[in-house]
Amino acid sequence: MQDLLYFFQQLINGLTIGSTYALIAIGYTMVYGIIGMINFAHGEIYMIGAYTALIAITGLATLGIAWLPLILIVALLCAVIVSSSMGWAVERVAYRPVRGRHRLIPLISAIGMSIFLQNYVHLAQGSRNIGFPALMEGSFRFGSAEGFQLSLSYMQITIFITTLVCMTILSLFISRSRIGRACRAVSQDLGMANLLGIDTNRIISATFVIGAALAAVAGLLLGMYYGSVDPLFGFIAGLKAFTAAVLGGIGSIPGAMLGGLILGVAESMTSGYLSGEYKDVVSFSLLILILLFKPTGLLGKPEVEKI
Amino acid sequence: MATPNFKHALFCAIVTLIIAYPILGLNLVAQGTKVGLEGATTSTVISVVLAAFVVFFFQLFRDSIMGNLGKLPKLNPLSGREPMPQAKRAKLESWVLTAIVVFALFWPFLVSRGSVDLATLVLIYVMLALGLNVVVGLAGLLDLGYVAFYAVGAYTFALLSQYFGFSFWAALPIGACLAALFGLVLGFPVLRLRGDYLAIVTLGFGEIIRILLNNWTAVTGGPNGIGGIPEPTLFGMEFGRRVKEEGNTSFHETFGIAYSGEHKVIFLYLIALVLAVITALVIRRLMRMPVGRAWEALREDEIAARSLGLSRTAVKLSAFTIGAFFAGFAGTVFASKQGFISPESFVFLESAIILAIVVLGGMGSQIGVILAAIAVTILPELAREFADYRMLIFGAAMVLMMVWRPQGLMPMRRIHIELKRQE
Amino acid sequence: MLEVSNLSMRFGGLLAVDQVSLDVQEREIVSIIGPNGAGKTTVFNCISGFYKPTGGKILFEGREIQGTPDYKISRLGMVRTFQHVRLFNQMTVVENLLVAQHRHLNTNLLAGLIKTPNYREREQKSLDRATYWLDRVGLLDLANREAGNLAYGQQRRLEIARCMVTEPKLLMLDEPAAGLNPAETKDLNQLIVSLKSDYNVSVLLIEHDMSLVMDISDRITVINQGRPLASGTPAEVRQNDDVIKAYLGEA
Numbered sequence: 001m002q003d004l005l006y007f008f009q010q011l012i013n014g015l016t017i018g019s020t021y022a023l024i025a026i027g028y029t030m031v032y033g034i035i036g037m038i039n040f041a042h043g044e045i046y047m048i049g050a051y052t053a054l055i056a057i058t059g060l061a062t063l064g065i066a067w068l069p070l071i072l073i074v075a076l077l078c079a080v081i082v083s084s085s086m087g088w089a090v091e092r093v094a095y096r097p098v099r100g101r102h103r104l105i106p107l108i109s110a111i112g113m114s115i116f117l118q119n120y121v122h123l124a125q126g127s128r129n130i131g132f133p134a135l136m137e138g139s140f141r142f143g144s145a146e147g148f149q150l151s152l153s154y155m156q157i158t159i160f161i162t163t164l165v166c167m168t169i170l171s172l173f174i175s176r177s178r179i180g181r182a183c184r185a186v187s188q189d190l191g192m193a194n195l196l197g198i199d200t201n202r203i204i205s206a207t208f209v210i211g212a213a214l215a216a217v218a219g220l221l222l223g224m225y226y227g228s229v230d231p232l233f234g235f236i237a238g239l240k241a242f243t244a245a246v247l248g249g250i251g252s253i254p255g256a257m258l259g260g261l262i263l264g265v266a267e268s269m270t271s272g273y274l275s276g277e278y279k280d281v282v283s284f285s286l287l288i289l290i291l292l293f294k295p296t297g298l299l300g301k302p303e304v305e306k307i
Numbered sequence: 308m309a310t311p312n313f314k315h316a317l318f319c320a321i322v323t324l325i326i327a328y329p330i331l332g333l334n335l336v337a338q339g340t341k342v343g344l345e346g347a348t349t350s351t352v353i354s355v356v357l358a359a360f361v362v363f364f365f366q367l368f369r370d371s372i373m374g375n376l377g378k379l380p381k382l383n384p385l386s387g388r389e390p391m392p393q394a395k396r397a398k399l400e401s402w403v404l405t406a407i408v409v410f411a412l413f414w415p416f417l418v419s420r421g422s423v424d425l426a427t428l429v430l431i432y433v434m435l436a437l438g439l440n441v442v443v444g445l446a447g448l449l450d451l452g453y454v455a456f457y458a459v460g461a462y463t464f465a466l467l468s469q470y471f472g473f474s475f476w477a478a479l480p481i482g483a484c485l486a487a488l489f490g491l492v493l494g495f496p497v498l499r500l501r502g503d504y505l506a507i508v509t510l511g512f513g514e515i516i517r518i519l520l521n522n523w524t525a526v527t528g529g530p531n532g533i534g535g536i537p538e539p540t541l542f543g544m545e546f547g548r549r550v551k552e553e554g555n556t557s558f559h560e561t562f563g564i565a566y567s568g569e570h571k572v573i574f575l576y577l578i579a580l581v582l583a584v585i586t587a588l589v590i591r592r593l594m595r596m597p598v599g600r601a602w603e604a605l606r607e608d609e610i611a612a613r614s615l616g617l618s619r620t621a622v623k624l625s626a627f628t629i630g631a632f633f634a635g636f637a638g639t640v641f642a643s644k645q646g647f648i649s650p651e652s653f654v655f656l657e658s659a660i661i662l663a664i665v666v667l668g669g670m671g672s673q674i675g676v677i678l679a680a681i682a683v684t685i686l687p688e689l690a691r692e693f694a695d696y697r698m699l700i701f702g703a704a705m706v707l708m709m710v711w712r713p714q715g716l717m718p719m720r721r722i723h724i725e726l727k728r729q730e
Numbered sequence: 731m732l733e734v735s736n737l738s739m740r741f742g743g744l745l746a747v748d749q750v751s752l753d754v755q756e757r758e759i760v761s762i763i764g765p766n767g768a769g770k771t772t773v774f775n776c777i778s779g780f781y782k783p784t785g786g787k788i789l790f791e792g793r794e795i796q797g798t799p800d801y802k803i804s805r806l807g808m809v810r811t812f813q814h815v816r817l818f819n820q821m822t823v824v825e826n827l828l829v830a831q832h833r834h835l836n837t838n839l840l841a842g843l844i845k846t847p848n849y850r851e852r853e854q855k856s857l858d859r860a861t862y863w864l865d866r867v868g869l870l871d872l873a874n875r876e877a878g879n880l881a882y883g884q885q886r887r888l889e890i891a892r893c894m895v896t897e898p899k900l901l902m903l904d905e906p907a908a909g910l911n912p913a914e915t916k917d918l919n920q921l922i923v924s925l926k927s928d929y930n931v932s933v934l935l936i937e938h939d940m941s942l943v944m945d946i947s948d949r950i951t952v953i954n955q956g957r958p959l960a961s962g963t964p965a966e967v968r969q970n971d972d973v974i975k976a977y978l979g980e981a
Binding site: 037051054055058059062078082085086089094097098103104105106107108111113114115116117118119120126128130131132133235239242246277280281284285287288291292295 | 322329330331333334337341342344347447451496497500501502503507514515518519521656659662663695696699701702705708710
């Protein structure tokens with residue numbers, strides 16, 4: 001019974017982290033699906049989202065506003081607006097001019113952008129990690145008082161619900177809206193979509209904005225969950241989310257969701273049963289193994305080499 | 308003026324404000340256990356507003372500005388000139404390289420100890436960048452975990468000296484070969500991956516090796532690292548004040564000169580110089596050999612290369628292994644120079660710096676890489692204020708290079724083999 | 731020397747090649763013809779090892795080679811050109827030919843670094859061979875140009891020369907006359923025939939130019955929608971009802 005509870009605890013923790021990975025992974029997967037590049041700076045967009053949210057929360061606290069729903073909504077809006085603008089600007093400045101060149105050129109440009117953004121925040125806000133105020137405390141507890149207690153915190157519930165809402169909105173948006181349909185058309189065949197009169201530049205910008213917005217949501221959630229942010233916050237999370245996207249099959253949105261959850265669970269199981277130190281090793285190894293043996297991921301489509 | 312242009316300019320200016328003001332203008336500060344918010348200095352706020360205005364006017368008059376910029380290169384007297392014939396270019400390049408080396412030989416005797424120490428670091432980066440240039444510039448494989456091989460070289464020497472008392476000279480070839488072996492073993496499974504996937508996988512490998520070094524405390528000392536790494540000796544002569552190893556003599560006593568800490572620094576510098584020159588020469592030769600041609604062929608058209616009997620794995624693996632070999636070289640020198648190493652020195656950022664050197668310097672010649680290594684290492688030391696902005700500027704420079712001069716990186720100008728006409 | 735039997739290639743739900751058989755004897759020119767999208771290039775890709783066929787057998791000099799990696803197949807003596815010319819554009823013309831002779835060269839790293847006599851000798855030999863073939867296809871004057879700067883017809887010829895320096899037994903040409911003018915096509919015709927008569931090379935050819943095909947082929951295999959339609963001498967194929975129907979029906 002004790003063991004079972006412990007297992008479920010790891011599962012819950014894993015799904016919590018995993019669902020935020022999924023949110024970030026969607027940004028990678030959508031961009032890759034449309035223009036075939038790895039947006040290396042995506043993790044930094046997420047980090048900037050977390051910083052903005054913290055700035056908004058602190059600002060509201062300074063103004064004396066303490067009503068939690070209002071704080072959360074304002075922080076969320078601020079983070080989404082700033083990150084989306086950043087996503088848009090990054091695409092315009094660093095990716096659009098190099099689009100269509102040799103595959104490595106956009107990637108190096110993206111690495112440069114990632115280093116730039118990391119240091120931009122580092123210089124403006126300092127390198128130390130800064131604590132998020134504890135806004136949401138308390139949890140549901142299950143199990144006997146003496147032994148191991150399974151806890152499901154309010155924060156975790158918030159993360160699940162928010163992720164679920166975001167995913168639902170995204171799915172509806174992609175399948176129903178005009179921009180969503182255009183997105184799908186562009187990811188099938190960019191040149192053809194262009195010929196059919198779809199403004200592909202606009203669609204690509206939209207992809208970056210949507211991905212950045214979801215990353216900002218993840219930034220707020222994970223910032224609150226972990227309780228602090230620092231300028232390097234985005235780098236590892238970005239890699240993890242990229243792993244999730246590859247795991248699910250890069251280019252596939254349901255794949256990103258699935259990949260995020262699997263990766264989150266794999267990590268928390270490693271922390272829970274082996275050692276927290278090795279959880280990064282496990283996810284990187286997972287990434288390498290997938291790329292080697294099933295580069296199309298779980299839900300991706302195979303690519304045929306054109307000769 | 309056209310309305311869409313105006314709207315777009317306004318939009319861009321607003322975006323600039325949004326992405327700049329909250330991060331730059333509102334600073335989070337820790338106040339005890341709580342966090343407070345402070346407005347930034349007036350000058351920061353003014354700069355942000357100014358930046359927004361600049362963006363606005365640039366976007367507004369974008370077409371005419373870009374038009375004028377397009378005309379600018381014509382003012383450059385060199386732009387219309389024919390490229391130098393390659394025989395002449397090759398000759399000029401070897402002259403410049405020789406001049407640099409000769410200058411570098413005498414230079415340490417004229418300057419301070421700190422400068423020589425820094426110059427040794429520059430040489431280490433030169434070796435690293437030349438090695439990475441083989442992988443990225445010649446073979447077209449983006450390796451983001453290059454620092455792992457550097458770490459293998461450094462840790463090999465550190466561990467061999469700590470546990471078995473190996474000297475620098477014994478450890479140097481072992482470190483380089485072990486790094487090459489790592490390159491071979493890690494490269495073998497991953498090199499069939501497509502370019503961008505390969506980049507991410509190598510990044511993953513780099514991180515895994517660093518995490519392992521950090522956590523395998525029993526052997527590597529974990530985050531505390533390994534200290535007491537010996538300096539190189541000259542034919543059994545040590546450069547310390549006192550001889551540490553039985554059977555060795557000390558340099559200053561043998562030659563009957565007064566002890567000076569500078570000898571050691573200069574000696575290490577000269578070793579690094581020799582190794583860097585060897586690296587450069589070997590790679591120059593490789594470029595003209597069949598293997599160099601195979602790298603370029605595979606980079607240009609993999610399918611055609613395969614159809615002609617070139618094994619993709621073998622060719623890529625050779626580049627990867629050779630690159631790793633020189634990283635191992637550099638790592639051994641680094642360990643000896645520092646006397647102490649820890650996983651801190653082998654983070655992803657280090658890979659990024661080496662990549663930045665290759666990108667900035669990859670104008671087609673080894674001279675470019677050497678100059679970039681000097682610039683990247685020395686500029687932050689010259690101006691302390693610059694040090695803070697170093698990585699910010701590197702990042703921006705990498706983006707700008709890709710946007711404006713990607714040919715600086717991709718088609719590394721090899722010296723072509725020419726067919727001489729026998730009349 | 732080459733025997734393909736019941737070759738099939740399936741991509742997902744699409745059966746691109748279905749039960750195709752053909753064979754090439756020593757010193758023979760065999761052509762594969764058929765409408766666009768018939769699966770001719772896919773057959774080529776299977777034979778040259780770029781695709782692993784999903785069914786059937788490929789025998790080269792009595793050895794089964796289906797599924798052998800591409801680079802090994804070319805080392806066996808079967809080299810191909812591509813429908814869209816694939817040269818190493820930033821390398822010079824002569825370097826393109828040197829790369830192709832990779833396996834004839836001394837690729838020992840140490841030998842190259844210290845320039846052993848054996849290394850020099852082999853390097854010189856391959857330069858000589860490259861010179862010979864450049865002369866043969868009329869590109870000697872352009873030897874030190876970048877391959878990407880050549881005219882289209884010259885690029886086609888360079889691609890054939892690049893195959894020939896590997897000293898193949900079977901040369902596979904994928905639409906070598908595409909984009910050539912009538913004079914160039916005539917030269918190509920002579921070149922291919924002389925490869926067979928002077929250098930004992932067999933040729934497997936995909937081509938749309940019927941006059942070229944009918945002129946030089948010893949035998950022809952017709953493929954339509956991935957399936958074999960007919961095969962025989964040019965005269966037989968010309969009179970085959972199915973072939974006429976397939977071509978006229980399409981027109």
